[in-house]
Amino acid sequence: MKRSSMITDVFIAPFVEYEFMRRALVGSVALAMSGAPLGVFLILRRMSLAGDALSHAILPGAAVGYLIAGLSLPAMTLGGLIAGLIIAFATGLAARFTTLREDASLAAFYLVSLSLGVTLVSMRGSNVDLLHILFGSVIGLDNSALFMLVGVSTFTLLALALFYRAFVIDTLDPIFLRQTTRISAIVPFLFLALVVLNLVAGFHALGTLMAVGLIMLPAAAARLWSSQLVVVLPLAAAIGVVSAYAGLVFSNETGAPTGPAIILIAGICYFASLFFGRAGGILRLRRPSSHLEG
Amino acid sequence: MGQLLLGAHLIHPNKKRRGIELVNLTLGYERRPAVHHLNGTIAPGTALAVCGPNGAGKSTLLKALAGLLTPIGGRIDYDSPDPRAIAYLPQLIEIDRSFPIDVKDFIALGALRRIGLFGGLTAGECDGVERAIHRVGLSGLEHRPIATLSGGQMQRVLFARLIMQNEPVILLDEPFGAIDEATTEHLLNLIVQWCAEGRIVITVLHDLELARRVFAQTLLLARHCIAWGSTQEVLTKENLQKARAMSEAYDADARECLLDEAIVHDH
Numbered sequence: 001m002k003r004s005s006m007i008t009d010v011f012i013a014p015f016v017e018y019e020f021m022r023r024a025l026v027g028s029v030a031l032a033m034s035g036a037p038l039g040v041f042l043i044l045r046r047m048s049l050a051g052d053a054l055s056h057a058i059l060p061g062a063a064v065g066y067l068i069a070g071l072s073l074p075a076m077t078l079g080g081l082i083a084g085l086i087i088a089f090a091t092g093l094a095a096r097f098t099t100l101r102e103d104a105s106l107a108a109f110y111l112v113s114l115s116l117g118v119t120l121v122s123m124r125g126s127n128v129d130l131l132h133i134l135f136g137s138v139i140g141l142d143n144s145a146l147f148m149l150v151g152v153s154t155f156t157l158l159a160l161a162l163f164y165r166a167f168v169i170d171t172l173d174p175i176f177l178r179q180t181t182r183i184s185a186i187v188p189f190l191f192l193a194l195v196v197l198n199l200v201a202g203f204h205a206l207g208t209l210m211a212v213g214l215i216m217l218p219a220a221a222a223r224l225w226s227s228q229l230v231v232v233l234p235l236a237a238a239i240g241v242v243s244a245y246a247g248l249v250f251s252n253e254t255g256a257p258t259g260p261a262i263i264l265i266a267g268i269c270y271f272a273s274l275f276f277g278r279a280g281g282i283l284r285l286r287r288p289s290s291h292l293e294g
Numbered sequence: 295m296g297q298l299l300l301g302a303h304l305i306h307p308n309k310k311r312r313g314i315e316l317v318n319l320t321l322g323y324e325r326r327p328a329v330h331h332l333n334g335t336i337a338p339g340t341a342l343a344v345c346g347p348n349g350a351g352k353s354t355l356l357k358a359l360a361g362l363l364t365p366i367g368g369r370i371d372y373d374s375p376d377p378r379a380i381a382y383l384p385q386l387i388e389i390d391r392s393f394p395i396d397v398k399d400f401i402a403l404g405a406l407r408r409i410g411l412f413g414g415l416t417a418g419e420c421d422g423v424e425r426a427i428h429r430v431g432l433s434g435l436e437h438r439p440i441a442t443l444s445g446g447q448m449q450r451v452l453f454a455r456l457i458m459q460n461e462p463v464i465l466l467d468e469p470f471g472a473i474d475e476a477t478t479e480h481l482l483n484l485i486v487q488w489c490a491e492g493r494i495v496i497t498v499l500h501d502l503e504l505a506r507r508v509f510a511q512t513l514l515l516a517r518h519c520i521a522w523g524s525t526q527e528v529l530t531k532e533n534l535q536k537a538r539a540m541s542e543a544y545d546a547d548a549r550e551c552l553l554d555e556a557i558v559h560d561h
Contacts, residue, residue, distance in 0.1 A: 044393060166411045169403060172393040179360050179382050180407050180459075227394040227439045 014252045023141045024248055027149045027205045028262060032214055032240030034156035035198045037233045039219025041191065044171045048216060049103070053110035054192070055199045055212040057087035059117030062203065067124055073144050077200055084196030087113055092189060145204050152201035156194050167191055168229065210259040214240055217266035224277025239269050313337040313494055314359070314463065318368035321351065321358045327366060328354040330518050336511075338462070341489045342496045343509035343525065347541040350515045352498040356382070356465045359496065374462065378407065381459040383452055383466045391441055397451055398436040401426055404458025419458075426454040431480055446477040453481050464488055466497040470504065482508050502529055516540040 014021045042051050061083025062076040069075035087109045094109075095102035141149070160167070169177040170187045177184040195215075202211025222236035247262030254261075275282050312335070319332040329351035336342055344352045357363040359370060360382035372380075381404075404426070405419045427433055430450040440448060449469060456464055466485075470478045485495050486508065499505050505512050505525055512528040514520040516537040521528040 044390075162412065165406075168395070169406070171390065172395060172400075173389045173403070175362070175382075175384050175388055176403065176406075179362060179380070180378060181411060183411070223394075227441065228396070229394045232394060 010253060011249055014249070020140070021248065021252065023146055024205075024258060025245060027141045027146050028214070028244035028248065029241050030150045030153035031198065031202045031205060031211070032218065032244045033237045034153040034160075035202065035211070035215035036218040036222070036236035036240035037160055038156065038191075038195055038198055039215040039217075040223065040229075040232050040236050041167055041171060042195065042216065043219055043223055045191075048220075050106055050192075051195060051199070051212045051215050053106045054084055054088060054196055055203070056114040056117075057110045058084045058196070058199055058203060060113050060120055061086075061117075062200075063117045063120035067120060073142075073148070073204060077148065077204070080200040080203060081196065083113065084200060085193060088192040088196055089189065092192070141205060149201050149205060152197050156198055159190075159194055163187070163190060206259040206262065210263050213263035213266060214243070217263065217270045218243060221266070221270040221273040221277075224273040224280050227279045240266065243269060312371075312373050313340065315371040316368070317371060319358070319365055319370060320367035321354050321363060322366050323354075323363075328517060329358075329515070331368070332519050334513070334519070334522050336494050336496065338494060339489050339492045340494050340511055341485060341509045342494070343499045343505035343512045344496060344515060345499055345502060345505055345512055345529070346515035346520070346537055349517075350537070350541060351517050352515055353385070353467050355515065356384075356467050356496065356498060359463075360465055372463070379461050380463045380465060381456045381461040383456060383464075383469060385467050385471070389452075391443075391448065394439060394441070396437050396439050397427070397432060397443070398423055400440055400451055401454045401458055404455040404460075407459065407461075422458055423454075426457040429457060429484070430454045446473050449473050449477060449481065453484055457484070462492070463494045464496070466495065468498050468500065470499070470501065478504075502534075505529060 015025055039051065042048055058080040061079035061081065063079070064083075065072070065075035065077070065079030068079075087106075091102060091106045091109055094100060094105035098105070100108075166177070166181075166183070166187045170184065170191070174184070177187065198215065199211050202214065205211070206214060218238075218240035219232075219236045221239050222232045225235060226232050243266035244262050247265040248258060250256060250265060251258040251261035256264075273281060276284075278284055314336040316332045316334050316336075319329065320327055321329040328349075332355070344355060346352055354363065358365055360380055361377055362382075402415055402419065402423050405415060405422070409415060409419065424436075427436060430453050432447065432450050432454065435443075435447065440451065443451065453469075464485075469481065473481070482504070485497065488495050497509065499509070506529060509525055511523065512525040513522045514528050514533055514537055518540065520537045520540070521530075521533045
């Protein structure tokens with residue numbers, strides 16, 4: 001009896017007792033459910049670092065919003081969204097019309113963007129504010145932040161379901177998509193827009209640096225378990241949800257900051273998958289009997 | 295092998311279409327032309343081989359025919375209500391083979407133009423996928439991820455997708471590059487059948503023997519058209535020498551241009 005009550009104390013009680021824990025759980029679970037499938041596509045498109053770059057690119061927009069309206073969610077969100085979309089769009093255009101490849105342009109844009117953001121924040125704000133923007137606070141989610149997270153998550157999942165075939169073909173065989181359909185030109189932009197949307201929604205809960213972790217780590221882990229996309233996508237979301245929950249529990253027990261705690265748990269899932277993953281993990285690939293992708 | 299020969303002379307019952315006409319067609323990237331002033335007609339039911347040295351503009355021509363490259367000059371007349379009614383197979387390297395998708399789903403992509411990006415795969419289309427898999431000899435591999443296929447098997451998968459696309463024009467860019475003989479023969483048979491069905495099949499080839507054996511018509515290209523007509527008349531020693539000489543002349547030109555640039559840089 002005593003043991004079971006201890007388990008309840010650790011794993012359930014915090015969410016029953018504290019409203020902020022419930023809010024944190026709902027917000028991070030929503031983000032995990034839509035972000036992780038996007039991460040799977042980022043990995044398949046060999047753009048794993050693009051999420052990271054875009055998350056930095058959001059900062060000056062959020063900073064401008066902050067300079068105009070203070071720590072106001074709508075202003076900072078709108079600013080971040082505009083900055084992220086501009087960088088994503090400009091990168092695509094630069095890749096198309098100059099000799100630089102997309103990754104080089106993205107790196108250049110996000111470095112400038114990040115510097116601009118830090119400069120803007122430091123011009124007025126204190127370091128505490130900067131920390132808040134960079135690392136977020138899942139504990140401090142108010143109603144409007146929560147609605148935004150859940151709304152973005154819902155919208156993203158619907159868009160993913162609707163454009164699933166387009167995203168798959170654009171990743172697998174873009175020439176085929178270009179040659180057979182009319183809307184192929186907007187598909188990559190649409191995808192990046194969804195990524196930006198999730199990053200912007202995530203930076204309030206987890207911060208710009210951590211939001212991308214909840215997008216990429218569960219995705220990378222899930223990819224190591226299956227070579228079927230219909231399995232990888234929900235698996236990534238599930239790993240993200242478990243990480244969010246376990247991270248909150250861990251944070252509540254140890255007093256560790258919530259954002260990093262969630263990402264650390266996702267990281268543990270990733271490292272475990274690296275070793276034990278059935279579709280490309282170290283132990284699997286070392287076994288001589290296996291004959292996987294040459 | 296005589297019955298394998300097919301070409302413009304083959305009159306198909308429902309032949310009312312003119313096929314494809316190239317009018318003074320000039321193609322290139324940026325402002326650098328890769329194919330100059332090409333004129334000719336490709337009738338329905340034609341198996342046309344496009345031969346020539348590396349850098350002759352063969353792939354560029356195919357890209358333009360597929361609608362992926364806008365001509366610098368001239369035009370491509372294609373008498374079809376939908377200019378996208380063309381199935382195009384680029385060189386194998388352009389497809390991400392590590393993508394987690396199985397053989398059946400990949401081949402089903404061929405139905406894309408009929409069902410669109412949002413429509414469902416009907417039972418009829420599923421049957422079509424099964425038939426296509428059978429026709430390319432991959433029965434039993436339906437659920438294998440494409441990452442696990444050999445080069446030859448992957449090429450069969452791509453041909454099955456072409457079958458699913460079911461277009462009147464089929465463009466193949468070096469489809470037999472690294473493929474063994476059995477697979478090549480199997481896929482050549484498909485090309486012969488496609489032409490017999492009245493389709494245009496335009497294939498970039500390096501193997502002149504294959505061209506002579508299966509393709510009734512040949513376009514010998516070295517940025518300019520060296521010769522275009524029946525394969526026997528086009529692939530002569532003189533024409534081939536001419537093509538090689540022209541491509542070497544271009545290489546020499548390119549080297550001179552580079553030298554000029556280097557000199558300008560030095561001073």
